Amino acid sequence: MSSADKNLSVFNTAGLPDISNKKFAIVVAEWNSEITEKLFEGAYQTLVTYGASESNIERGNVPGSFELTLGAHWFAQRADIDAVIALGVVIQGETKHNDYINHAVAQGITNISIQNNKPVIFGVLTPNNMEQAIDRAGGAFGNKGDEAAMTAIKMVGLKDQVFVRK
Numbered sequence: 001m002s003s004a005d006k007n008l009s010v011f012n013t014a015g016l017p018d019i020s021n022k023k024f025a026i027v028v029a030e031w032n033s034e035i036t037e038k039l040f041e042g043a044y045q046t047l048v049t050y051g052a053s054e055s056n057i058e059r060g061n062v063p064g065s066f067e068l069t070l071g072a073h074w075f076a077q078r079a080d081i082d083a084v085i086a087l088g089v090v091i092q093g094e095t096k097h098n099d100y101i102n103h104a105v106a107q108g109i110t111n112i113s114i115q116n117n118k119p120v121i122f123g124v125l126t127p128n129n130m131e132q133a134i135d136r137a138g139g140a141f142g143n144k145g146d147e148a149a150m151t152a153i154k155m156v157g158l159k160d161q162v163f164v165r166k
């Protein structure tokens, strides 16, 4: 992934960890579901492609992206969950409401990842319009869900590297 590539589905896959026994939760916002479902599909398929067992991927739905933080926190509190992926799409409206949601969720997800000492991935699109959302949910710029899943894979690998006794 890089700004030059500007493709959310292009990433370095060298040295990925064995995730066959890792358990992932994916929390999906129902707002803009025509896009969030594409993000979920991308995240799910990326996890499976790189070694996760389908039985080790659990999904939860929340009404909107603002609720992603609490929904992700509930999963992150579970000892059997190794990483949480939060997926949402917050589209710019006429007011500043999207700004408040985006900032709250970005900070909230950061906080719960640290609080629960495990990866909680910010897989939230914050486009100005639906076209930009479509481009980043399997369109011209890849799929944010792919990126979020790959980020989760790499972070669980880093956690094992740091904490699992050799």
Ligand SMILES: Nc1c(NC[C@H](O)[C@H](O)[C@H](O)CO)[nH]c(=O)[nH]c1=O
Binding pocket: 029, 031, 032, 063, 064, 065, 066, 067, 088, 089, 090, 091, 092, 101
């Ligand atoms: N406008 C969008 C929302 N709004 C709903 C909020 O996320 C939240 O559910 C509500 O404020 C009640 O707490 N949510 C999105 O995910 N995307 C939007 O574009």
Ligand SMILES: CC(=O)[C@@H](O)COP(=O)(O)O
Binding pocket: 090, 091, 092, 093, 094, 095, 096, 097, 098, 101
């Ligand atoms: C980001 C949203 O919540 C959005 O639906 C709000 O739209 P608006 O700012 O036009 O009320």
